[in-house]
Amino acid sequence: MASLRPLRRLAATVVVTVAAAGSLTACGGADAPAAPPPASAGPGVPSGSSPSANQDPARFAPQVVKRAGRAKVDAQLLMAILYNESYKPHDPALERAWQRMKPDSAFGIANMHKAAFDDTKQGRDFANRSWDELPDDPDLAVEAAAWFLHDLATGLPQKTSGPYTRNELLALGYNAGAGNMSAIARGTKPGPQAQSYLDRLRANWAKAGEAVKR
DSSP states (O other): OOTTHHHHHHHHHSOOOTTOOOSOOSSOOTTOOOOOOOOOOOTTSOTTOOSSSOOOGGGGHHHHHHHHHHHTSOHHHHHHHHHHGGGSOOOHHHHHHHHHHOTTOOBTTTTBOHHHHHHHTTTSTTTTOOGGGGGGOHHHHHHHHHHHHHHHHTTSOSSOSSSOOHHHHHHHHHHHOHHHHHHHHTTOOOOHHHHHHHHHHHHHHHHHHHHHHO
């Protein structure tokens, strides 16, 4: 999300505000690039439609359950994050075209940035894999996201002072980075983007649970 140990040591000694940039994030923070436009619709499909009729992240439930189990994270949390990250069409050609215009954009169904992927893969079974494989390999994207969450979880204190559950804090860490997650766990109020991410997570929570229990 033992890849984040240096960041956790830093977060323990430096007060990081929710607005701070520089924490390693998986899918972006306050200055994340805008999503790519929808792929062009085919014949008979209204303009602006999704590039695929099957964009429901629930189709990745088997991979989510498997990878979450191995990383010892909550499968419902991982699935809810995939729902959060499904705001843009995950078409490999579209993602690569967008990345050529926005080199710092994210790849794969979990919208992971290169720095986060490269940090997370260290010492893992997918250490020899490349970030640019993510658009074509949903299972790799799910695996990397699961271990990113695992690493975030090791940095959370057992007791937190804020009103959020551990899963909600991990989701905030996925979006805003370990430093911001720790600050929120200590009682700092999330910024607007982090709050929006949390609101979407809560809206997606029930259907994520249904997806992983099928």
